[in-house]
Amino acid sequence: MGKVNMEELLNCALCPNICRCECPVLQVTGREAVAPAGKARLAAMLQKEQLDWDEEVLDAVSHCLSCRGCTIHCPFAELSLCDELINARLAAKAGGARLPQVEPYLANLKNYGSPYGQKNETAVCGEKGAEILYYAGCTSMANNPASIEAARSLFSKAGLSYQMIDEDCCGYPAEIWGDEELARRLAEENLRKMKESGASTMVTGCPECWLTFTGHYPEWGLELPLEIIDAPAYFLGLLKEGRLKPGRADMKKVSYHDPCIWARAAQKTAEPREIINKIPGLELHEASSSGEKTRCCGGGAMFQLSYPDTAAAIARRRLAELAEDAAIVTACPFCREGLLQENRQVLELVELLDRTC
Amino acid sequence: MSRVKTILQQGKVKQAVIDKFRENAADIVGADNISSGEIDLLSTCRDYWPISSIWMLEGAVPALPQLVVWPNTTEEVSRILALANEKKIPVVPYGEGSGALGGAVPLQGGIMLDLKKMNRARKLDELNQLVTVECGMNGALYEEYLNQNGYTGGHFPQSLRCSTVGGWLACRAAGQFSTRYGKIEDIVVSLEAVLSDGTIFSGRSVPRAATGPRADLLMVGSEGVLGVITAADLRIWPLPEKRHFATYTFDNLADGLEAIRKFIRAGTRPAVVRLYDAQETGNHFPELGDKRPGLILLFEGAEPIITAEAGVVDQIVSGQGAVDAGPDFVEHWLETRFNVSAASRLLQKGAVLDTIEVTTNWHNAHSTYQAMQKAILSEEGTMMASGHWSHVYPEGAALYMTVVGFPGENKIGYYKSIWRAAMKACLDEGAAISHHHGIGLHRGAWMEEEHGRGLEVLKKVKAALDPNGIMNPGKLGLEEVQQWEK
Numbered sequence: 090m091g092k093v094n095m096e097e098l099l100n101c102a103l104c105p106n107i108c109r110c111e112c113p114v115l116q117v118t119g120r121e122a123v124a125p126a127g128k129a130r131l132a133a134m135l136q137k138e139q140l141d142w143d144e145e146v147l148d149a150v151s152h153c154l155s156c157r158g159c160t161i162h163c164p165f166a167e168l169s170l171c172d173e174l175i176n177a178r179l180a181a182k183a184g185g186a187r188l189p190q191v192e193p194y195l196a197n198l199k200n201y202g203s204p205y206g207q208k209n210e211t212a213v214c215g216e217k218g219a220e221i222l223y224y225a226g227c228t229s230m231a232n233n234p235a236s237i238e239a240a241r242s243l244f245s246k247a248g249l250s251y252q253m254i255d256e257d258c259c260g261y262p263a264e265i266w267g268d269e270e271l272a273r274r275l276a277e278e279n280l281r282k283m284k285e286s287g288a289s290t291m292v293t294g295c296p297e298c299w300l301t302f303t304g305h306y307p308e309w310g311l312e313l314p315l316e317i318i319d320a321p322a323y324f325l326g327l328l329k330e331g332r333l334k335p336g337r338a339d340m341k342k343v344s345y346h347d348p349c350i351w352a353r354a355a356q357k358t359a360e361p362r363e364i365i366n367k368i369p370g371l372e373l374h375e376a377s378s379s380g381e382k383t384r385c386c387g388g389g390a391m392f393q394l395s396y397p398d399t400a401a402a403i404a405r406r407r408l409a410e411l412a413e414d415a416a417i418v419t420a421c422p423f424c425r426e427g428l429l430q431e432n433r434q435v436l437e438l439v440e441l442l443d444r445t446c
Numbered sequence: 447m448s449r450v451k452t453i454l455q456q457g458k459v460k461q462a463v464i465d466k467f468r469e470n471a472a473d474i475v476g477a478d479n480i481s482s483g484e485i486d487l488l489s490t491c492r493d494y495w496p497i498s499s500i501w502m503l504e505g506a507v508p509a510l511p512q513l514v515v516w517p518n519t520t521e522e523v524s525r526i527l528a529l530a531n532e533k534k535i536p537v538v539p540y541g542e543g544s545g546a547l548g549g550a551v552p553l554q555g556g557i558m559l560d561l562k563k564m565n566r567a568r569k570l571d572e573l574n575q576l577v578t579v580e581c582g583m584n585g586a587l588y589e590e591y592l593n594q595n596g597y598t599g600g601h602f603p604q605s606l607r608c609s610t611v612g613g614w615l616a617c618r619a620a621g622q623f624s625t626r627y628g629k630i631e632d633i634v635v636s637l638e639a640v641l642s643d644g645t646i647f648s649g650r651s652v653p654r655a656a657t658g659p660r661a662d663l664l665m666v667g668s669e670g671v672l673g674v675i676t677a678a679d680l681r682i683w684p685l686p687e688k689r690h691f692a693t694y695t696f697d698n699l700a701d702g703l704e705a706i707r708k709f710i711r712a713g714t715r716p717a718v719v720r721l722y723d724a725q726e727t728g729n730h731f732p733e734l735g736d737k738r739p740g741l742i743l744l745f746e747g748a749e750p751i752i753t754a755e756a757g758v759v760d761q762i763v764s765g766q767g768a769v770d771a772g773p774d775f776v777e778h779w780l781e782t783r784f785n786v787s788a789a790s791r792l793l794q795k796g797a798v799l800d801t802i803e804v805t806t807n808w809h810n811a812h813s814t815y816q817a818m819q820k821a822i823l824s825e826e827g828t829m830m831a832s833g834h835w836s837h838v839y840p841e842g843a844a845l846y847m848t849v850v851g852f853p854g855e856n857k858i859g860y861y862k863s864i865w866r867a868a869m870k871a872c873l874d875e876g877a878a879i880s881h882h883h884g885i886g887l888h889r890g891a892w893m894e895e896e897h898g899r900g901l902e903v904l905k906k907v908k909a910a911l912d913p914n915g916i917m918n919p920g921k922l923g924l925e926e927v928q929q930w931e932k
């Protein structure tokens with residue numbers, strides 16, 4: 090896993106926080122310590138041993154959603170502040186610092202392979218050995234099994250066989266909470282199971298898992314035994330092939346919330362819109378900040394577990410930008426969970442599609 | 447635990463007094479809105495004064511506060527100030543820390559009053575073309591809010607994305623489109639503020655009134671030394687119908703300045719007027735080369751008006767020998783105008799850099815540039831001293847010098863020397879020592895030369911409004927700061 094890149098970190102630490110207007114954590118807390126350059130300054134001081142790792146410092150550098158909002162205005166193309174902060178957290182953990190509130194979730198990951206403390210074995214279904222493997226991710230399993238049902242239903246409607254395995258967590262939560270060894274163990278376990286499944290393609294419903302598989306595993310030197318495709322692109326493909334035929338939706342208007350990872354890490358803003366536009370009679374409302382300029386729902390980097398109040402406040406801020414008279418559609422289990430407030434109707438894209446096909 | 451050194455700390459308030467204050471303040475803002483945590487103190491103790499960046503690289507900060515307090519309402523600001531005043535605890539208002547002169551450094555410890563939670567737009571008054579906005583609102587989010595409602599605030603400092611409305615007012619900020627919309631002091635119609643004893647007062651948002659000096663507008667440019675600006679009524683404009691771009695180059699700077707003087711005198715008001723010396727022209731627009739000064743212009747508003755304005759300007763600048771370079775350079779400027787990445791890179795390479803903006807009249811516009819440039823370049827270690835004019839008025843314009851030097855070990859000594867040289871040249875030429883960055887800590891040493899006996903008057907105002915001297919001590923040149931002499 091990465092080591093802190095001091096030059097990039099200092100570029101950020103010396104910046105006047107140009108992106109602060111796009112940092113949701115700063116905007117809801119008002120704390121300079123968690124401003125983008127504020128966190129970089131603390132991380133740089135730690136690297137230079139001007140500060141010691143302790144809970145307070147680790148807490149500040151953990152106040153990052155990995156939402157990449159800061160990249161919208163960042164002049165440093167090589168800098169990925171959120172990744173530098175992950176590196177800082179790995180160093181903190183290695184140096185003995187602990188965030189008490191995440192320890193139970195780390196224990197869950199160790200014991201159950203899911204931060205939510207439940208075995209994902211119950212997921213095993215479909216046809217053993219099928220070409221397509223659907224990887225739902227722990228958050229969908231814990232919070233929105235309906236989205237998994239919807240995906241399975243879509244495979245059936247498209248006449249495709251698929252399989253689901255007893256997934257382990259992709260390892261992302263362990264990484265962002267600084268437990269490098271655990272992240273790697275989970276990743277290796279997953280790779281073994283993927284290989285054993287015999288599938289050639291894995292469809293991923295969760296953007297955090299997708300990014301971990303496609304971005305982080307190769308960085309950790311791990312090779313994927315199958316091709317990975319994200320759920321929006323995959324189901325759009327089925328629509329284009331005519332395997333799925335949407336009818337009218339039972340609603341008139343939806344407001345699409347771009348999940349940060351699809352929008353900014355994967356540049357996948359077109360596919361979800363194409364899917365929505367293929368549903369007859371459904372109007373798409375664009376939020377004031379949308380596409381690659383989307384704003385985080387507060388659910389990035391496991392904030393719903395580590396900082397639930399901040400996550401909820403960030404979600405409320407985002408809700409104000411999504412049309413009040415429309416159902417919210419998103420393509421991420423964390424976003425759905427976060428935006429489910431203020432009596433708003435929130436659907437995952439697969440759920441919307443399944444309702445119309 | 448921190449091993450971070452403080453360099454300018456002038457003392458601190460007794461811990462027992464701070465502890466007692468904290469107990470009482472928790473009843474006002476809630477315990478969650480107060481912190482004495484080391485990382486909060488370290489993170490809220492400085493602004494974007496280049497010296498703070500240099501010290502940061504060396505593991506030091508200028509000075510540390512003892513508490514950070516985040517009020518949510520004007521009422522809370524009032525009660526916090528009254529309590530601090532009673533206990534004689536220094537209070538430094540804090541926006542987003544983009545100030546360029548150490549204005550937000552808590553020299554005597556005490557309280558950083560972080561105003562970012564006061565970030566609401568209270569009222570949009572479309573009929574009277576006004577918005578009431580709280581002081582802690584971020585500039586970019588303020589403009590976004592207005593744009594969503596079909597308006598613009600017309601105020602775009604380069605720090606738009608990292609500064610607050612309150613910070614703009616406190617420092618008399620200027621935006622890049624100021625030639626059309628004015629500086630913040632032209633945009634503000636009234637404001638609400640709190641004095642050190644907790645008194646809340648505000649002005650009325652009438653166009654003009656012959657009702658004596660305006661108490662509320664006294665706070666504009668007061669940089670936190672007179673009280674806290676909590677909200678303001680600002681002018682807004684409908685989003686412009688159209689924009690027109692133009693770029694010209696000149697044989698020399700004097701011709702460029704004369705052309706600008708003449709088209710402003712003729713009554714035209716391009717929103718953006720920027721005349722770069724040849725070096726900056728080459729840096730920003732390599733395709734224009736670095737031999738001729740370049741002028742970029744952006745007009746915006748109703749189409750017939752800006753078409754007519756652009757025509758008048760074109761005629762005048764052509765008469766002054768300008769060569770038309772087309773509109774594309776303005777597009778490029780619009781895309782890159784907020785990019786300040788060079789500073790981070792240069793600082794890491796051991797550079798000392800700063801920007802020194804002053805105000806000239808037309809009669810001394812060119813000579814001030816020449817004198818300042820010569821003075822700065824004569825300081826050993828200077829690599830670059832370039833300049834441009836922006837923010838134009840019938841009587842003159844702002845001159846903005848950029849300085850980069852590699853002085854080796856003695857960075858602070860070099861920094862002070864270039865400033866001494868630049869300020870002397872500026873004052874000798876009869877220009878004013880700042881156009882929009884303000885005074886803060888560092889420029890305070892030249893306030894007496896700037897104001898003469900006027901500074902005594904300012905000191906009396908300060909003594910009357912803040913008798914215990916708790917508001918942002920050591921700033922605006924009202925008191926001597928021995929730890930930081932020129």
Ligand SMILES: Cc1cc2nc3c(=O)[nH]c(=O)nc-3n(C[C@H](O)[C@H](O)[C@H](O)COP(=O)(O)OP(=O)(O)OC[C@H]3O[C@@H](n4cnc5c(N)ncnc54)[C@H](O)[C@@H]3O)c2cc1C
Pocket residue numbers: 105493494538539540541542543544545546548549550561581582602603604605608609610611612613614615616617618619620621622668669670671673674675676786882883884886918921
């Ligand atoms: C990259 C960069 C570009 C810049 N470009 C410009 C520019 O184009 N034009 C320009 O004018 N300036 C510019 N500045 C300077 C700076 O952004 C302005 O001075 C800005 O107005 C400061 O706002 P702030 O919220 O960051 O204030 P801070 O830095 O937090 O505070 C500045 C001073 O004002 C006081 N203060 C802050 N808020 C209040 C309040 N509500 N009531 C009373 N006192 C208060 C503080 O105590 C301090 O003394 C630039 C700075 C940077 C770093």
Ligand code: SF4
Pocket residue numbers: 100101102104105106107108109125126129159160162163164165168170
């Ligand atoms: S992420 Fe980029 S824009 Fe934001 S503070 Fe760091 S360097 Fe500046």
Ligand code: SF4
Pocket residue numbers: 111112113114115124125152153154155156157158159160170171
């Ligand atoms: S990734 Fe998101 S939360 Fe983290 S610093 Fe950037 S904007 Fe803030």
